[in-house]
Amino acid sequence: MKTTPFDRVFHSLxxxxxxxSDTLSCPVTLEDANHQLLAYSSHDDETDAARISTIIGRRVPEKVINRFWQEGVIPALHQSDQPLDIPSITELGLRNRVAISIxxxxEILGYIWVIEVKKKLTAADKQLMKIAADKAKNLLMQLTLKKKHREQTNEQLLWQLITEKQSHHTIATLFKEAGIPQIRALTIMVISFPKLDDSLYRNVKYVAKTTKDVQLVINTTDxxxxxxxxSPLLEHSPEQALREFSRTMQEQMKERFAVKDMTIGCGYLYNDYSKLIQSYQEAQKVVRAKKWxxxxxxxxxxxxxxxxxRYLDIIQQHAEPITIENxxxxxxLIYDTNNNTSLFETLDVFLSKDGNVNETSKALHIHVNTLAYRMKRIQEITDIQLKDPLHxxxxxxxxxxxxxxxxxLQDE
Incomplete structure (x- = not known):
């Protein structure tokens, strides 16, 4: 059987x-499943801007990942174990390259990327890439096992943070023992789904870890x-970074994985780690309110x-069974039932939009003139004083x- 350069023991990635790189005479990078840089060939005379950014940042730039999703590159790599030709994208500083999934x-463990600087890969070269990807599988599986063990340990730590009242010093010490560097302010985010399986969990982590400006420190499921x-990485606007991170999560899960039904709640940021249990409770309150x-x-x-x-579920928990006495x-409601109209809904939306006519008509999908007629009819039926803010x-x-x-009642 013909031997290849990969039929030996490798002491490092x-x-x-x-x-x-030596075999194909091209620059090479190796990434994990979340596009974090694992290794790159060390003696390349030429490269491109995207690869330089990846090496400096130790991860593929987010704009490159987004473009690869839009162009169908990453979905194609996920669906096939064959090398994939990727044309240059000048505005992102990408030369022609060939990629293969590991x-x-x-389960995707990582990717090999080869930049066609001085030559175009032949069919024989691509066959060698397949052999290299198979060899890489064994190398990355060892890393994956270590990573999973570390994640399990960190998951136990996260459960301690959100279920047990502990001092800031104690938690900071636990972070240090777990190899987690001293971080700025931290927060807890809760993402709820109708049903959660391993595939969905993996996809959510993928999106989170390939999004800039927010560091995913630990994750778990319940x-x-x-x-x-x-931990937001932007010191000047950390709350806005979390808000954009959350919105990006929703948009990319929908675009990339057709996941529409997800509810995100975020607790407040705390420099005092003893308050992370409070941050978790805040996130759960948001999720509970958004459920309804x-x-x-x-x-x-x-x-x-x-x-x-924010206050409705509190009021409901302490109130008698609710019936409309107003x-x-x-x-x-009686008028709507007898006349097949929707004046109750119209008033609801009008008040929710703080009396903004344009926003109300847009939300109800009706013309502003139709809204004006409905509001006039509501006034005639009820004689309410909508100019009174307390009313x-x-x-x-x-x-x-x-x-x-x-x-x-419907859920019972």
């Missing part, structure tokens, strides 16, 4: 990557929820962004509470 069965310990009011709160992630919805709302707030509370009660 750098040694392995240099062998691929996999164990259907039934249908994913729990993240996060998802359409209104899709892109609201913090407690203070929930507005009136004669204004009763009269609208408007009371009506909005009662509408939302009645809606919440109705949903609760």
């Amino acid at each position: 750098e040694d392995f990557v240099d062998t691929i 996999r164990k069965n259907q 039934r249908n929820q994913i729990i993240f310990l996060l 009011h998802q359409s209104e709160l899709t892109f609201n992630y913090f407690l203070h962004e929930l507005g009136i919805y 004669p204004v709302l009763k009269s609208l 408007r707030l009371a009506l909005l509370f009662e509408i939302k509470l009645s809606t919440l009660a109705k949903k609760g």
Whole structure:
């Protein structure tokens, strides 16, 4: 049987990557499944801007990853174990390259990227890439086992943080013992799904780890929820970084993996690590509120962004069973039932949009003139004073509470 340069023991990933580079006479990089740089060939005379950025940042730039998803490159690598030709993308500083995924069965362990600087790879070269990818599988599986053991240890640490009251000093010591460097402010994020399996969990972690500006420190799962310990990397606007991270998670899970039904709640950032248990509770409160009011709160992630919805479940928990006693709302419901209209919903949206006519008509998908007619009819039926802010707030509370009660009954 014909031997290849890969039929030997490699003492390091750098040694392995240099062998691929020497064999193919091209620059080579090796990445893990989340596009973190593992090794790169060390004696390349020429390269390209994207590779330089990857080496400096120790990960593939986010704009490159996004473009590869848009162009279908990464989905193609996930679906095939064959080398894939990737044309140059000038505006991103990418030359022609060939890539292949490293996999164990259907699990992606990493990628080999070869830049065609001075030559174009032949069919024989690509066959050698396949052999190299198979060899890389064994090398990366060893890393994966170590990584999984470390993650299991860190998961236990995360559960301690969110379930046991401990001092900042104790938690900082636990971080140090786990090999986690001293980090700035931390927060807990909770992501809830109707159902969570290993594949979905892996995809969520992939998106989180390939998104810039926020560091994923530890992650774990609890039934249908994913729990993240996060640290924003932008000191000047950390809350905004978390907000953009959350929105990116939703958008990319939808675009890349067709996942639409996910609920994200974020606790506040704390430099005092003893308050991480509080951050977890805050995130859970947001998720609970968004469960009942998802359409209104899709892109609201913090407690203070929930507005009136922050207090509804508190009021409901301490109230008697809710029935609408307000004669204004009763009269609208009766009128809607008898005339097949939707004045109750119209008033709900109008109050939720703080009386903004354009936003209300847009949300209801009706013309502003139609909205004006409905509001006039509501006024005639109820004689309510919508210019009184306290009256408007009371009506909005009662509408939302009645809606919440109705949903609760439907779920029982």
